[in-house]
Amino acid sequence: MEPQEIIARRIARELSSGMLVNLGIGIPTQVANYLPEGLHVFFQSENGLIGTGAPPEEGMAHPTLTDAGGRPVTALPGASTFDSAMSFGLIRGGHLDLTVLGGLQVDQAGHLANWTIPKKMVPGMGGAMDLVSGAKRVIVAMQHTAKGKSKIVKKCTLPITSTRRVDLVVTELAVIAFPEGRATLLETGPGVSVPQVVAATEAELVIPDHVAEIHVSS
Amino acid sequence: MKTISLERSVAMIPDGASLMIGGFMAVGTPERVVDEIVRQNKRDLTVIANDTAMPGKGIGKLVGAKLLRKAVVSHIGLNPETQRQMMAGELQVELVPQGTLIERIRAGGYGLGGILTQTGIGTPVEDGKQVIQVNGKSYLLEVAIRADFALVQAFLADYLGNLSYALTARNFNPVMAMAADTVIVCADNVVPVGVISPDHIATPAPVVDYLIANV
Numbered sequence: 001m002e003p004q005e006i007i008a009r010r011i012a013r014e015l016s017s018g019m020l021v022n023l024g025i026g027i028p029t030q031v032a033n034y035l036p037e038g039l040h041v042f043f044q045s046e047n048g049l050i051g052t053g054a055p056p057e058e059g060m061a062h063p064t065l066t067d068a069g070g071r072p073v074t075a076l077p078g079a080s081t082f083d084s085a086m087s088f089g090l091i092r093g094g095h096l097d098l099t100v101l102g103g104l105q106v107d108q109a110g111h112l113a114n115w116t117i118p119k120k121m122v123p124g125m126g127g128a129m130d131l132v133s134g135a136k137r138v139i140v141a142m143q144h145t146a147k148g149k150s151k152i153v154k155k156c157t158l159p160i161t162s163t164r165r166v167d168l169v170v171t172e173l174a175v176i177a178f179p180e181g182r183a184t185l186l187e188t189g190p191g192v193s194v195p196q197v198v199a200a201t202e203a204e205l206v207i208p209d210h211v212a213e214i215h216v217s218s
Numbered sequence: 219m220k221t222i223s224l225e226r227s228v229a230m231i232p233d234g235a236s237l238m239i240g241g242f243m244a245v246g247t248p249e250r251v252v253d254e255i256v257r258q259n260k261r262d263l264t265v266i267a268n269d270t271a272m273p274g275k276g277i278g279k280l281v282g283a284k285l286l287r288k289a290v291v292s293h294i295g296l297n298p299e300t301q302r303q304m305m306a307g308e309l310q311v312e313l314v315p316q317g318t319l320i321e322r323i324r325a326g327g328y329g330l331g332g333i334l335t336q337t338g339i340g341t342p343v344e345d346g347k348q349v350i351q352v353n354g355k356s357y358l359l360e361v362a363i364r365a366d367f368a369l370v371q372a373f374l375a376d377y378l379g380n381l382s383y384a385l386t387a388r389n390f391n392p393v394m395a396m397a398a399d400t401v402i403v404c405a406d407n408v409v410p411v412g413v414i415s416p417d418h419i420a421t422p423a424p425v426v427d428y429l430i431a432n433v
Contacts, residue, residue, distance in 0.1 A: 005281055011352075016433075017251065025433075034263065045386070046388055047242040047243070047245070048385075048386045048388055048389050049243070049385070062385070063245065063387075064245060064246065064373070064384040064385040064386055064387035065385045065386055066242075066243070066245045066386050068242070068330065069243065069296075070242070070243030070244065070245060070272075070296070075385070081385050081386060081388060082388070083320075083383075083389060083390070083391070083392050083420070084242070084268070084316070084390050084393065085320050085321065085324050085391045085393050086323070087389075088316065088320055088322075089315030090306075091317060092317055092337065102283060113303060122294070122297075122301060122304070122305075122313075122393050123293060123294060123295025123301075124269070124291060124292055124293040124294050124295060124311075124313045125292065125293075125313060125315050125316075125343075126269075126290070126293040126295070126316050127290050127315070127316040127317060128315075129315040129317075129337045129338055129341065129343065129430070130315050130317035130318070130337045133338075133339070134317070134335045134336075159342050160340065160341055161341065162339075162340070163339055163340035163341075164336075178325050185399045187298050187341075199385040216332075
């Protein structure tokens, strides 16, 4: 199984019926592909849509029905549309149950950096700062390392997205939570040992006596 | 509200004006107005908008024609030309978190001096801003923004200037329609009064100054 699929499948298990969920671009978008049968989740696109569905069939795209990346989507039965003030009222106002975002770095205190690499990548924060500051629960979906270097670090060297701690980081090697602001290993990736996770991680990890293995079934 | 030709609507805009332009990645951007701004070669513009779209679409056309002096936006990641001009010092870019940007515009249109938000606390967004404690929590004071012109794209406009919007083409449009000295509207469909039900009017006619006539 590809790393992205392991991550997306594991995060899909965090969703339950009736939740309002915002998925970022990249791996987070794939989470919607692995929802269990019968689960009804409201997906929000921050450009003004709740009830975002899969991309339309060829020839069925509508120029005014798009996701936050400007790509054509469908609207599921029960969908609603609204302006950007309401969209971010939903995000900041305690109405958004979960946001899943990509990450560049997460540090051992749970701070996320995901919006800029100064002088190299300056795309703008878009909605990321509001999402991390405002959602009830924040999950980071990212690969564990980039170019062989741990993305889970002692302290973020990149500008952080929010002082609010994320709740969970899911990589292909580990599931990490931040109780009391300390990175704690909850699960290892399929076939991955605890020492392998520790070796691949710059951050200091709290290792409980029992660490489960990520359960993903295809 | 007056109806006006596309050419005359853009002729009103002087060089150096500030423009709020509706749209999200060019969805809900008044493309006809953007094209006319390029044709009339309006220069040194300040644009306040969600993003600069992509090259050749929406606000991306203004960037490509080098008509902007400043952009106040939340995202430029899909427009490499905006990033290039910013890095080269040709274009000043103020990056604002999206939820803060829409609220600053809303404040500008609703008679408020600004808003308090936790978004941006402890990040570079905080630099130079006042932090205010309310009930033990820290908030950034983010000040209101207004513009000389709002360029709005509606789905329906009636003969009086009442507006409704389509799906995700709504985004910043109804909020911007409240926050500029002169509001210019382009609509997909211009319809008789009464066609839009009062409950479906998102922008009431009195805030609209000019409706661009169909060709």
